[in-house]
Amino acid sequence: MRKVLCTILAGVMTASLLAGCGGGGSDQGNSTKGSSGEAGGSQAINIGINTDVSSLDPHNHNDTASSYATRHIYSNLVRLTDNNEFVGDLAEKWEFVDDMTVEFTLKEGVKFHDGTALTAEDVKYSLESQKESPKVGHLVSMIESVEVKDDTHFIIHMNTPSNALISSLNHSGCAIYSKAHVEKLLADGKKIEDEPMGTGPYKFENWTPGASFTLVKNPDYFDPERAAQNDKLTFKVIPEDSARTIALENGELDLLIDVPFTDAGKIRDNDKLALDEYTSTHVEYFTVNQSKAPFDNVKVRQALSHAINKGDALIASINGEGKVFDNYIGEAAIGYYDVVTKYDYDVEKAKALLEEAGYGDGFTFNCYVSNAKRANSATVIQANLAELGITMNIEQMEASTFYEKTGNSEHDSCIAGWVANAEPDNTYRPLFTSGNAGAGGNRSFYKNPEIDKLVDDAATNSDKAAVQKDYETILKTLSDEAVWVPLYAQTGLIARNADLKGVNPSPIQMHDFYALHY
């Protein structure tokens, strides 16, 4: 009997202790801190993020954290400059032969991390296999085929005219693989993410799921202007807000991307740290479900727009690190035009509008939110509406539940946010077209054939002036009809060691870290 007991106990203990050793063993390089900025020595930069990478395969993720990794390992055909212009990255140049055909020329001498040269075959392989990906395939749905001319020339044939092609090619999902490498991996029964390898400024070193991932400098990177100025990037996953700030304060981090709003002041006040602020493409909004009464009534929606104190919501939910907002697309986004009708905070006006609409006595409805930040906005709105005799019951739930329930039109209202990417169609289409009502992203259930038509036109019209006019009309209409109550736009925040240089924030969260150095 003792024997059995001992065996089992020993087993459990050994397992734990081995686990202990395993953890202890991976203790390498922990003490080399980039923050000390050793002159001439190797520079390792530690970057704090709040969520882990979901995959290191560009075709297998569509999230910001993962793109921090893959965008530095892989390169795309095009990239977005600070001035919101698309320029060639792997591509030397491109030319629209007609609405449906684009001819690309690749840069010469680009090499993968394994030393092999990039060819048009790799591009064809990457884009065509991307079409199969459930996660990022939709980005290239307009691509019919890729025709290889020679090693550096290829033609993209589209199945429909689209303005989104070039901007999509900038997306981290459209990274270019090495065909030979991937085919070999797959033949060996491995996955692409097991050995990520591209043409980017960094090589993949390791990934400890849930903890950190590390990239090291690629000395043979093709673009000397954008070559890494540090030797190593380590991304540390720290989900708890206050812990993330503390890690920066006590030198465990050099750079913090997801700065907790409540700690921004503390970082500003700290001489050893610096806070970089930038305008993002983020909008936070409250919206009602128009498929339900009384929200089908524009007067009610306008009344709500007047009733909500956006300033209070801004303070309560993100500690005031942003500004109150009236537009439907972020200020830094392509496709932003300052043409919207603004509703000021005016309780009397709101009351009058409600009377007019026949809801002077108020009503009761629910508001779905998916995180604590939004629950705080909702709490402010709840108190605001209570003054009008309106009872709003807040229901906070997990994001997945939120998506499902709002997709099924179970909500009366909800609070959500949107970060626009480089392609305006990716914002306007899901949020405001009838076809996307519900699960597609249009949680307002706003259906307006005029808007649908304008969105379609803007997506395909090659006349830039016409596209602008389309979007301006859309914005004007949306705001007149008070489809949303836009609440606020949060300021992008990046905190760093005050001595760290080379921070270059991207409004669409596609930050580049190659220039970081002391």
Next chain:
Amino acid sequence: MHKYVIKRLIMLIPVVIGVSFLVFFIMSLAPGDTARTILGEDAPIEAIEALNEELGLNDPVLIRYGRYMVGLAHGDLGTSYKSGRSVFTEVMSRFPDTLKLAFWGMIFAVVLSIPIGIISATKQYSLIDSVSMVFALLGVATPNFWLGLMLIIGFSLHLRWFPSGGSEGWKALVLPVITLGTGCMANITRTTRSSMLEVIRQDYIRTAKAKGVGYRSVIYKHALKNALIPVVTVIGLQFGSLLGGAVLTEAVFSWPGVGTYLVNSIKAKDTPAVLGCVIIFSICFSIVNLCVDILYAYIDPRIKSKYK
């Protein structure tokens, strides 16, 4: 005894089936748009639908459960919806870290609380007793995550003795282990104390004293073994809550364990990942409980005779 152990190990099979059914059932009750969660806000509806189809989420629950069980019967824990990787690999890459945390947390708790419980019991109504009970009560009364944050502020931000997070090296282990251990320390201390108090009132303790057994020997040889029986139960049960409590501790200390993975999976409605975690947790926990039951027999011959 061997037979008993083997029997109990075989009993794991229905437990695993039961757990998988329970969790699958709860998960399927929970509304949630898995594909949307995976693909993000900006994915078009066609992509969402395509992914739902690919993951088989459009099939009825029973068919999905059946499919899962067929896989499970072949030892396959399935593929995570979110990452597309093998759940077994994903969980097992994190499990050692969680086990490490739970194991040391438990050691911390046991090593401190059993002596404190004994001292407190033998000095009943004294100052030491009150102080240790207040200590134990504060342990149980302090919300875990709050304690964790306080420790980070104190020992990481101000004193800089320990890192604020991560799992590299023994130093990173200190604060999470304290945070996790304190919570169940209170319970073990209390149980030790009350059980000890009960035991030292027993006739056989008087007998031992009358035999001329010294005070320490009375306590540690005669009383402790008897008093340990309920304590062992509590330790076994606490191990489960320790694994559960690891979720919050892992979150606060950025500990890359299964807890965080599981919470994220529940939130994302990544059913295979949730099931995988829970099944592995349940096997681990059942084995711990088996150890507890064997330990019972080891401590208490009255129970041992029943196992035969």
Next chain:
Amino acid sequence: MAEHDSKYTLEIKDLEVQFKTVDGVVKAVNGIDLAIEKGKTLGLVGETGAGKTTTALSILRLVPDPPGKITGGTITLEGKDLFSYSEKEMETIRGSQVSMIFQDPMTSLNPVMTVGDQIAEVIQLHEKIDPKEALEKAKAMLEMVGIPGNRGTEYPHQFSGGMKQRVIIAMALVCNPHLLIADEPTTALDVTIQAQVLDLMQKLREKYGTSMLMITHDLGIVAEVCDNVSIMYAGRIVEHGTLEDIFNSTSHPYTEGLFGSLPNIENRNEQLKPIPGLMPDPTDLPPGCAFHPRCKYCKDICKSRVPAVTKLSDTHLVACLAYEEGTGVTLGGGDNE
């Protein structure tokens, strides 16, 4: 301290033990005198709550403290003052010079130790002997109390009540103590087993020449095993004498009452005459003679004056006002036969 020969194994003088409880101070033992001659057996008789067990525990200095405290008197063991010993020295005395058999064999053995180990433990504590030998000796002792030696590896739950009491007796006698305290050793046992156990105790006691304090409420047992008897009531000794004195010239009304509570084997038709009433609340003992509320001869003076000890003969002592000069209290009358 020099060993000097004393006539008595145990002498208790004026012992007082108090328990501090929330209800007040309980005077459990209220100035008692006891003496046991070498090799003799003293019976300590009284109802539950009279303070018998507390007296016994005082001898081992095991009165639970808190709440109990020995507040006065002396206990002399083999001529040496017990209270002069340190706690460490007491440990060497317990189990070797003085052993105790407790009332309930069901709960008096440690359930998680084999009985062999429990007996061997006493041996090892008091004799310089290696564990193996101790176990052998324990085995032999088991045989002596009529249990097969190989059952020493078994646990208490595998034994019956009588067997457990035998184990306890073995444990108590294995180190050949000078004094054995038996606290109602047979109360929890079947009648047939009772006789066997008593027999065994007598036999072993005689064999080793051990003195014994037999605590009981059963006068039958007293008649069988005791040489002298002390009757205890509410923390005091109310009558003391030889077996002869107590049984044949019963003097104290309480003792009389105790006999009246026994069925008479010769005359089965006779009605039992139990003592009316209950033991007084120990926190609130009646003034005067503590027995007066239940005493059928009670006079006013009994309610105020505490009786002193009256010597009826060399061996026979009684504490009752009826035997004191000029109290006017007489025994007789009432429904006394």
Next chain:
Amino acid sequence: MENKKAKKRSMTMEVCQRLARNKMAMLGLAILVVLVLCAVFADVIADYETKVVAQNIANRLKGPSAEHWFGTDEFGRDIFARIIHGSRVSLVVGLISVSVSLILGGILGAFAGFYGGRVDNVIMRVMDIFLAVPSTLLAMTIVAALGSSLVNVMLAIGVSGIPTYARIVRAAVMSVKDQEFVEASRAIGATNVTTIFREIIPNCLAPIIVQATLSVAGAILSTASLSFIGLGVQPPDPEWGAMLSGGRNFLRDAVHLTLFPGLAIVITILALNLLGDGLRDALDPRLKQ
């Protein structure tokens, strides 16, 4: 029959008397009485509409002052008023969820322990299934499935506590069922069910009461944990755990946001424990002599 009743009443009296003598238990009881009074008269002490939910963002995160004894929270609401009203939520969550686990777990455990054999096996295997899922996670999954609300939180915490009670009651029953008084009651012809309820349960009450007091405390903490991961009581209901979680981002700048709700939790749990300990001593039949 009459006699038995009288005896029972006097036993209860005795327990109460013993309890009354325990100063720490009385302190605990006094605190709990104050808490219950706070819960009952919350509306008298602080108006819900104007104090608990009415916001004043301009006045947020203010430290304690004469006007706001415990300061204001991130919405500028009075923390004192919220804590007073929070006592309602916390006590209700604690009591109901523990009742759920106690009643269901106790019954299952008693049957398992009493009958042993197959009944025991079946019940305990089912319990193992529940136990195998750490209670926090089980509660989390249930709340995630049923949706965040007070009722679901109570239910989830209650259900996840069932195995704990089943195990404790089972162990207690197993240890007392062979004792004489149980055999005695069976001997006089009591049925199994009456034996369980009349004899065994009262005799294993002490460990259950100790566990129950801890569990009420645990339930309050579990609610806080659920709030921590965003699955708690819905705003604007003032719940201590949610207040604690909500204040955690202000831990360093405005510590009163977490300090006072934290103290409320600590004091409540302390009180529950002191009372539980006192009850344990008072109820222990072995202390009667």
